[in-house]
Amino acid sequence: MRILVVEDDKDVAGFVVKGLREAGHTVEHADNGRDGLFLAASENFDAIILDRMLPGGIDGLRLMETLRAQDNATPVLFLSALGQVDDRVKGLKAGGDDYLTKPFAFAELLARVEALTRRGKTEGPMTRLAVGDLEMDLLSRSVRRGEQKIDLQPREFRLLEYLMRHAGQVVTRTMLLEGVWDYHFDPQTNVIDVHVSRLRQKIDKPFELPLLHTVRNAGYMLRAEDV
């Protein structure tokens, strides 16, 4: 994937660029809003990681609004030290697709950026999802693995649907909380782990090949091969 990082802090930018390249992405970097806007408008990217507060007269929000005004729909993830609820709402209203507050774990950033680009591609009506021999029918809301039908509670269904839509990608606990439960805070209790392990009981336990993997220090991943 081709990713643009607009971030003025040298350390943070260096860390993010290095990490993304290690994950196999092509990365361009701009350290001010003007250059960032120029790059974003003139070249094609699969995703943009955008700081809110930038030098050079154009801050993240302005850049975002200018880009959207030009009908540029590149997915944008805000990466900002402004962490209040209003800030998040403002960022998303301006056209951002996701919002991550500093400080952040790189695994979280990577998972979210990759989820963002996937979302861009799979827009449109889908009726079936499949990972390995696990199949989900979104119309009849039924799940089967191989020949066996699997009964899921409504919330388990949504959890599995989210994981299947992001199959092959790391999905973090906060992403699940936001995407499946619509909670925008971190409970002190390991609620997500418990729900994921229950789901695992249903979709993996009776079968030979596990599909739902735990990714250390990051989250979970649903994929047919071993991680």
Next chain:
Amino acid sequence: MFLRSAGRRFAVLYALMFGLSSCILAFSLWYSTIGLVQRQVEGAIRSDVATLTALAAAPSGGLAALQGAIAERLTAPADLGGIYLLTDDQGRRISGNLDAWPKSLTQMDAWYQLPVSRAGHASVALLRAEALPGGAKLIVGRDVEVRAELWHVLRNGLIWTGFLMVILGLLGAVVIRSMFRRMIRDISITSRAIAKGDLSRRLPLGVGEEFDELAVIINDMLDRISRLMDGVRQVSNAIAHDLRTPVTRARTRLEDASLHASTPEELRAAIDRAILDLDGIVGVFEALLRIAEIEAGSRRAAFALVDLTQTLWDMDELYRAVAEERGLHLRTIIAAPLPVLGDRELLQQAIANLLDNALKFSASGMVIDLSAQLEDNVVEIVVADRGPGIAPGDRKRATERFYRGEAARSTGGSGLGLALVSAVAQLHNGTLQLCDNQPGLRAVISLPTQG
């Protein structure tokens, strides 16, 4: 320039109002006394003239009859103060009690008030002349000396009271202005002291209802400011003391690894643990900022009418799995509807915090109650556990930032959970009560439905 002072403006306004009402009073007094008498006299003269001219014009009448009528009037036992003069076409006096035709009376059908001499007696009279057929002329009038005297008395009286009123008005204006300044002075002295940093000062009450109302509002505002200031002070103290510990731990780990780690694995493990420590510190910061954000009240702008029924069932579903995992029994009783004007996300977080606490302090086999109901326009959400609870003496302090009860010291946590719940409840004009669940803690969030 002069009127730029509000006090002066009020004073001038008062003087103007006072003067205006005095004028109205004087005028109405004048109109209802002198004016009334005048109108009555005029009416009497007018009807007298009408009667006499009719008599003179009548075929059976004429000047002789007129003369008789005048004589009859003049000799009436009660002296009505009537004044008459009848002259012929040469202007010679025929009859009447006026000695001569007054020189200044030149026009017919008009009112004159003139000094007259009536039977040798000087007086003032209101007169009206009428031309009769055949060139004769008639004057009919009334002696108005008494009325003229009344007029004088009243005029003098009004002039004097006018003076007095001007003086009273000015005096009142001065008094009003000084009262105004005194009231403002109390407020401004106190406000200035507060602005200089003495937040313990409050505006005095009892100055007057309107000013008291203002003072109460300002005092409420000051209470709020000082609460916020206390919060800030508490947080900075807490940062100084409570955050030092995890920062020290992270620092020690890193330094220890830097000095003593002998393999890359050891080094990496130490760094990973230090990152976890730092994440914990960041979590504390985020919780602090969130509480501060809530206490600042700006989230009220985003309030909407929400029904918490589904929200609570969702929380039940989210936490039930964890409770079962730990061998706890989550007992949920939710009575719909639960309408609240508020912020769903914050309420979710508050209830999640209570459930987190309940799970944390419950041992396997215990019951946790989650219940909610609407009563008297108050939505009451209860989370009750059977854990160690909070000692009665500590319950008041349990909602302070970083406060951790005896039972909580051995467990993880930042000591910010209940502070956030309390802040959320207060943001919704509600309360958080911590009671004894015998045994355990019973946390009750009460929220008014209209916010």
